[in-house]
Amino acid sequence: MVRPRGTTSTGRHRIEMSLRPDKNSRQVTFSKRRAGLFKKCSELALLCGARVAVVVFSEAGNAFALGSPSMEAVLRRFDDGNDAGALVPAADVDDREALEELYRAREATAEQVASEIKRMNTIGDTVVKAQMGRRYWWEADVEALGEAELPEFARALDRLRANVRRHANKLRS
Amino acid sequence: MVRPRGTTSTGRHRIEMSLRPDKNSRQVTFSKRRAGLFKKCSELALLCGARVAVVVFSEAGNAFALGSPSMEAVLRRFDDGNDAGALVPAADVDDREALEELYRAREATAEQVASEIKRMNTIGDTVVKAQMGRRYWWEADVEALGEAELPEFARALDRLRANVRRHANKLRS
């Protein structure tokens, strides 16, 4: 096995990956890691009954978002379109066995769900795609959050809301 | 190896884990998975130059939050308190080698950073700890997001802001 200088003995999420990854491989890494992260979120939500929301901005400024109930929505939609009776409605999220049933169903038809997920991600894209000047709501305030705590957090959300609304209007006009 | 009924042949994040995990093991699982998720977020941010924000609510309603710039803040604070000259300031996030240096430094002193992270998580806790009635902002709207798209997203953010502000006031009074 040939091993270029500056790489570790193997692949995977090792911190010291290539010392000078070109832009391309960095994008590939980002895409794969983001996919992995979203999967982890889904797992956490489904297996542990947790609520998860994530927002990720790539270096280029593209945005991707995922929320845990949205995944349930995807499952429900899939169930309705295929075999509505066989599977427990996603609303009953307290039953472990039901969740597992749903997850298996989803796994079995990952392809069918993929387009839904992609569509949802696209929504996140749309929010920022037109670039807000490369400064996003959490870019300056998370450190301050430690000192100002809740008021600052509320202000950050104000900024996010304003940005989203501005873009919503821009896109509609 | 003994394998109880209803479990897979192994551990790890297999989807079909125990069919009836008791409350305790479920909490353990949640904690472990959340830790793993946050680590993944840090890696995505550090390795790919991405911005990441996550919020996780456990089934019990406890909240945990992490933002990628906050991690840089932690690193910067650590750097200042230890060997300010040796490490590149966290602000220069574009230099891959600098990031790696920072990450290694952080790994070497994970304990020191842990308390900072814990403090930041506590902020997330505070936001919801007093319970908003167990219904959170993304609980109902993410599915609608697919149809209403941006306007609905903006409305969801409004609700979140209102909740946060309400609790900020409640906690301050």
Added chain:
DNA sequence: TCCTATCAATAACC
């Protein structure tokens, strides 16, 4: 909490 066996996430390559 720590340990360990097992498998899944993923860096490199195609």
Added chain:
DNA sequence: GGTTATTGATAGGA
């Protein structure tokens, strides 16, 4: 976008 080698994430148990 698919394959593969390697290790990191983690379910279960002490």
